[in-house]
Amino acid sequence: MRDDFPRYLAKELDAADPLADLRDRFVIGDDDLIYLDGNSLGRLPAATPAHLDRLVRQGWGDQLVRSWPTWIEWGRRLGDRLAAHALGARPGEVVVSDSTSVNLYKLAAAALDAAGGRRTILVDAEDFPTDRYVLQGLAQARGLTLRMLPSDLDEGLRLHELRAALDTDVALVVLSAVSYRSGALLDMAAVNAAAREVGAVVLWDLCHAVGAVPVELEASGAELAVGCTYKYLNGGPGAPAFLYVRRELQSRLRQPIQGWFGQRDQFLMGADYDPAPGVDRFLVGTPPILSLAALDPALDVLAEAGVARIRAKGRRLGELIVALTDAWLTPHGFRVASPRDPDRRGGHVSLHHPEALRISRALATQARVVGDYRTPDRLRLGPAPLYTRYVDVWDAMDRLRDLAERRAWEHVPGEPSRVT
Amino acid sequence: MRDDFPRYLAKELDAADPLADLRDRFVIGDDDLIYLDGNSLGRLPAATPAHLDRLVRQGWGDQLVRSWPTWIEWGRRLGDRLAAHALGARPGEVVVSDSTSVNLYKLAAAALDAAGGRRTILVDAEDFPTDRYVLQGLAQARGLTLRMLPSDLDEGLRLHELRAALDTDVALVVLSAVSYRSGALLDMAAVNAAAREVGAVVLWDLCHAVGAVPVELEASGAELAVGCTYKYLNGGPGAPAFLYVRRELQSRLRQPIQGWFGQRDQFLMGADYDPAPGVDRFLVGTPPILSLAALDPALDVLAEAGVARIRAKGRRLGELIVALTDAWLTPHGFRVASPRDPDRRGGHVSLHHPEALRISRALATQARVVGDYRTPDRLRLGPAPLYTRYVDVWDAMDRLRDLAERRAWEHVPGEPSRVT
Numbered sequence: 001m002r003d004d005f006p007r008y009l010a011k012e013l014d015a016a017d018p019l020a021d022l023r024d025r026f027v028i029g030d031d032d033l034i035y036l037d038g039n040s041l042g043r044l045p046a047a048t049p050a051h052l053d054r055l056v057r058q059g060w061g062d063q064l065v066r067s068w069p070t071w072i073e074w075g076r077r078l079g080d081r082l083a084a085h086a087l088g089a090r091p092g093e094v095v096v097s098d099s100t101s102v103n104l105y106k107l108a109a110a111a112l113d114a115a116g117g118r119r120t121i122l123v124d125a126e127d128f129p130t131d132r133y134v135l136q137g138l139a140q141a142r143g144l145t146l147r148m149l150p151s152d153l154d155e156g157l158r159l160h161e162l163r164a165a166l167d168t169d170v171a172l173v174v175l176s177a178v179s180y181r182s183g184a185l186l187d188m189a190a191v192n193a194a195a196r197e198v199g200a201v202v203l204w205d206l207c208h209a210v211g212a213v214p215v216e217l218e219a220s221g222a223e224l225a226v227g228c229t230y231k232y233l234n235g236g237p238g239a240p241a242f243l244y245v246r247r248e249l250q251s252r253l254r255q256p257i258q259g260w261f262g263q264r265d266q267f268l269m270g271a272d273y274d275p276a277p278g279v280d281r282f283l284v285g286t287p288p289i290l291s292l293a294a295l296d297p298a299l300d301v302l303a304e305a306g307v308a309r310i311r312a313k314g315r316r317l318g319e320l321i322v323a324l325t326d327a328w329l330t331p332h333g334f335r336v337a338s339p340r341d342p343d344r345r346g347g348h349v350s351l352h353h354p355e356a357l358r359i360s361r362a363l364a365t366q367a368r369v370v371g372d373y374r375t376p377d378r379l380r381l382g383p384a385p386l387y388t389r390y391v392d393v394w395d396a397m398d399r400l401r402d403l404a405e406r407r408a409w410e411h412v413p414g415e416p417s418r419v420t
Numbered sequence: 421m422r423d424d425f426p427r428y429l430a431k432e433l434d435a436a437d438p439l440a441d442l443r444d445r446f447v448i449g450d451d452d453l454i455y456l457d458g459n460s461l462g463r464l465p466a467a468t469p470a471h472l473d474r475l476v477r478q479g480w481g482d483q484l485v486r487s488w489p490t491w492i493e494w495g496r497r498l499g500d501r502l503a504a505h506a507l508g509a510r511p512g513e514v515v516v517s518d519s520t521s522v523n524l525y526k527l528a529a530a531a532l533d534a535a536g537g538r539r540t541i542l543v544d545a546e547d548f549p550t551d552r553y554v555l556q557g558l559a560q561a562r563g564l565t566l567r568m569l570p571s572d573l574d575e576g577l578r579l580h581e582l583r584a585a586l587d588t589d590v591a592l593v594v595l596s597a598v599s600y601r602s603g604a605l606l607d608m609a610a611v612n613a614a615a616r617e618v619g620a621v622v623l624w625d626l627c628h629a630v631g632a633v634p635v636e637l638e639a640s641g642a643e644l645a646v647g648c649t650y651k652y653l654n655g656g657p658g659a660p661a662f663l664y665v666r667r668e669l670q671s672r673l674r675q676p677i678q679g680w681f682g683q684r685d686q687f688l689m690g691a692d693y694d695p696a697p698g699v700d701r702f703l704v705g706t707p708p709i710l711s712l713a714a715l716d717p718a719l720d721v722l723a724e725a726g727v728a729r730i731r732a733k734g735r736r737l738g739e740l741i742v743a744l745t746d747a748w749l750t751p752h753g754f755r756v757a758s759p760r761d762p763d764r765r766g767g768h769v770s771l772h773h774p775e776a777l778r779i780s781r782a783l784a785t786q787a788r789v790v791g792d793y794r795t796p797d798r799l800r801l802g803p804a805p806l807y808t809r810y811v812d813v814w815d816a817m818d819r820l821r822d823l824a825e826r827r828a829w830e831h832v833p834g835e836p837s838r839v840t
Binding site: 027029030035037040041043044048049052053056057059060061062064065066067068069071098099100101102105125128129130132133134136137138141228230236237238239240241256257258259260261262263265266267268269270271272273284285286287288289290291292294364370372374375416417 | 447449450455457460461463464468469472473476477479480481482484485486487488489491518519520521522525545548549550552553554556557558561648650656657658659660661676677678679680681682683685686687688689690691692693704705706707708709710711712714784790792794795836837
């Protein structure tokens with residue numbers, strides 16, 4: 001089968017790739033390492049170190065507290081940049097703030113408080129842990145029912161399962177646009193419409209979607225969303241998260257963590273909390289400026305590429321992983337554990353193998369291919385169209401095949417570690 | 421009066437200052453600018469730019485996701501460093517995480533949930549806005565009573581006022597160890613003892629205390645605390661905050677934001693939230709690593725100086741401000757608006773003047789002295805013993821006197837701005 005898709009064809013795809021030049025906009029020191037974990041932590045944009053150094057030396061070191069009139073707008077300014085370049089949202093609908101978990105808590109709590117007598121929360125049973133945990137806490141504290149929607153580990157949530165669970169007792173539905181494990185991509189407009197029919201609000205987790213697939217928050221009728229900026233957006237490790245609240249909803253919602261950054265006329269320091277008009281009311285405390293700063297050079301590259309082109313290339317990179325898995329890896333016990341239809345798949349592809357944990361370790365240490373493991377038996381491969389070449393995917397799959405032929409993972413430890 | 425304390429005496433104090441050499445451990449590009457706002461944003465440690473650049477290029481750029489096994493411990497590791505060098509707490513009692521506002525919310529909510537039928541929260545009426553706002557939100561959501569303790573704008577909260585308000589209905593008392601406006605320093609051990617007598621829990625806000633005065637959380641019997649790291653700790657703009665939960669309390673408390681970083685065996689990604697043992701249960705989401713990283717070089721300097729020596733110098737710097745205000749500025753309508761007893765004052769000194777806003781602006785733009793304004797009529801001067809010299813204080817007061825003699829602020833705009 002090796003000759004079915006020879007390496008030179010991957011090289012030709014790279015030669016024709018309209019995004020090929022953008023790879024130089026990232027730091028790629030070690031050309032032999034194949035990095036397929038852009039869905040966990042995106043690469044370092046080449047402009048970022050100097051940008052941060054300038055901020056640290058000038059903005060902090062020289063200007064000191066006099067920089068705050070600029071910095072104080074960053075949560076909002078970066079939110080507007082994200083809205084325009086990655087989220088299909090309008091100005092004044094997105095802020096960058098806190099972590100995804102904290103933002104999920106704020107928006108879920110706000111939505112539940114505004115939900116009248118409705119007492120049910122729906123969540124994908126296979127959704128990312130923090131989403132489920134945050135909702136468990138909120139449901140328990142308020143005596144609400146948290147219903148886990150049955151979800152297929154490979155194919156993700158089916159719309160008919162959601163429809164069957166939607167009734168007029170549902171206050172809130174929390175779903176990932178792209179599933180963290182399978183990469184299954186939901187039809188956001190269809191979900192929003194189905195929820196709207198019964199008067200429920202959908203809160204989207206966009207962590208694995210933003211920067212990988214077009215997210216059209218306004219056009220899809222989305223009301224609430226959160227997401228992180230350190231995966232396909234390349235904002236750096238633990239970069240602050242974002243939240244989106246549709247303009248029409250903002251004045252009706254009040255979030256639970258009433259911090260001074262969400263206060264109207266913050267520096268009047270008035271006696272009573274009075275939420276700021278607009279999306280600023282969803283801010284809380286002083287934001288980590290160094291981590292925020294790294295978003296600007298990252299968004300510059302994203303804006304130049306455009307999400308549509310990123311998606312077009314991402315589909316093809318995913319197709320290549322699926323085709324080479326079928327051709328090369330099936331005999332070795334691998335199976336594609338993501339939707340096979342590229343329209344139903346986000347930026348990453350999961351492979352099933354009973355030894356996935358050992359394999360992901362052997363792949364990194366012996367074959368210099370960084371993907372990652374997800375419970376219970378999934379190997380995730382997350383090419384990032386801004387810097388992953390077709391030939392990188394070809395080589396990674398070739399190295400994986402080589403490992404498989406030698407069952408090279410057999411002596412690798414298989415115990416779970418605290419970080420996998 | 422000018423001759424009562426001539427400038428050469430300030431120079432002599434600097435010559436005898438055991439911390440004098442540490443000034444070189446900070447970036448001080450513009451020697452003519454006198455920076456007395458270390459209580460808002462501490463200066464840039466000289467080692468920080470290279471430290472961050474290495475983290476960015478190597479930790480992120482080269483090692484990528486493979487750095488996470490190191491990074492994932494940082495919230496706890498940095499918490500332990502803070503515990504040892506600045507907080508008088510034991511290992512495993514402090515984590516660095518989120519913002520002060522979010523941490524205050526988490527710990528206040530956890531304490532209220534564990535408070536049985538008690539229905540009253542006490543807070544200093546003059547405490548920092550975010551503290552009051554967060555508590556208003558919690559009280560409102562739970563139908564509790566939030567009582568504002570009367571507090572003197574200059575002298576801070578009096579212990580007898582607190583004692584009078586403490587009864588067995590009090591669940592939680594939130595107080596700043598050092599008041600953000602007046603600089604008034606509370607006797608933490610006395611407050612903790614008084615609260616313990618009626619079975620109430622005290623949650624300390626240490627933002628203006630940590631790194632300025634010795635904080636002995638264990639010895640003073642403190643149970644809960646939060647604080648920021650960007651003032652006297654020099655962690656950088658918006659650097660992540662810390663929280664402290666006394667070891668004996670940890671297993672009894674459960675915080676409301678159930679994120680995956682607070683989960684036992686985080687990467688098993690289990691179905692149900694099961695809080696981690698110990699202080700880790702108060703973590704929430706993925707932390708901003710770039711902002712966390714800046715804490716290490718900052719804590720290196722702090723550890724070398726030692727808080728006791730910082731406090732000793734800080735007292736004397738404060739005494740100099742008080743003495744020169746009395747001598748030079750009283751005729752021009754200034755008044756010391758902080759406790760005059762240095763044992764009852766933290767690291768900064770507030771001056772009262774009806775034109776404080778205009779004066780703080782004139783001071784920065786015309787005299788190159790950066791202090792800050794706080795409502796309604798306070799000019800805050802915050803020397804930082806690690807890098808502020810006695811002669812800096814002398815020169816700043818001299819420049820302020822010069823402005824006052826000319827009433828140089830009369831044509832400066834006096835409208836509040838969004839950032840002051």
